[in-house]
Amino acid sequence: GKDKELIRGSWESLGKNKVPHGVIMFSRLFELDPALLSLFHYSTNCGSTQDCLSSPEFLEHVTKVMLVIDAAVSHLDDLHSLEDFLLNLGRKHQAVGVNTQSFATVGESLLYMLQCSLGQAYTAPLRQAWLNMYSIVVAAMSRGWAK
Numbered sequence: 760g761k762d763k764e765l766i767r768g769s770w771e772s773l774g775k776n777k778v779p780h781g782v783i784m785f786s787r788l789f790e791l792d793p794a795l796l797s798l799f800h801y802s803t804n805c806g807s808t809q810d811c812l813s814s815p816e817f818l819e820h821v822t823k824v825m826l827v828i829d830a831a832v833s834h835l836d837d838l839h840s841l842e843d844f845l846l847n848l849g850r851k852h853q854a855v856g857v858n859t860q861s862f863a864t865v866g867e868s869l870l871y872m873l874q875c876s877l878g879q880a881y882t883a884p885l886r887q888a889w890l891n892m893y894s895i896v897v898a899a900m901s902r903g904w905a906k
C-alpha cells in the first residue's frame with residue numbers, strides 16, 4: 760500500500776549512499792546517548808565521538824545496520840521471512856550489552872537522518888510509514904532478549 764511506496768521511494772536514493780547516511784544516524788545516536796559508544800569494544804581506541812565514527816570498525820557497523828534496513832525495505836511484502844535473522848541479531852546485541860530501550864533512541868536517530876536527508880519529502884505519513892516498519896524490526900530483534 761501507501762506505506763510501502765513511501766518507504767521504497769525514499770530509500771531509493773538513501774540506499775545508494777549507505778555510509779554517509781548511516782554516519783548521520785549514528786552521530787545523532789551517540790549525541791542522544793553517549794554511553795552507547797562504550798558498548799563497542801573497539802571504542803577505546805578513539806578519543807572523540809567523531810574519531811570513533813570515522814574508524815573502520817565503526818563504519819563497518821554503520822554499513823551492517825544500513826544493510827539490515829536495506830533488507831527490511833526489500834522484504835516489505837514478507838518481513839516475517841527475516842524473523843529468525845532478526846531474533847539472532849537481537850541475541851547478539853543482548854550479548855554485547857545493548858538494552859531494548861535503546862532501540863527507541865535508535866528509532867529517533869533513524870527519523871532524524873531521514874529528516875536531514877529528505878528535506879521537504881519528510882512528511883508525517885512518511886515518518887509514520889518508517890516508524891511502522893522499524894517497530895516490526897525492533898519487535899523481531901527484541902525476541903532475542905526473551906528467556
Ligand code: HEM
Nearest residue numbers: 795798799800820823824827828851852855857861862865
Ligand atoms: C553487531 C552494537 C544497533 C546491526 C554489533 C556489535 C556491537 C553492536 C557492539 C558487535 C561488533 C560489530 O560487529 O561491530 C550496537 C549498538 C546499537 C546497535 C550499541 C544501538 C543501540 C544495531 C541496529 C542494527 C544492528 C539497529 C540493525 C538493525 C548489527 C549487525 C551486526 C551488529 C548486522 C553484526 C552481527 C554479526 O556479527 O552477525 N552491534 N548495535 N545494530 N549490529 Fe549492532
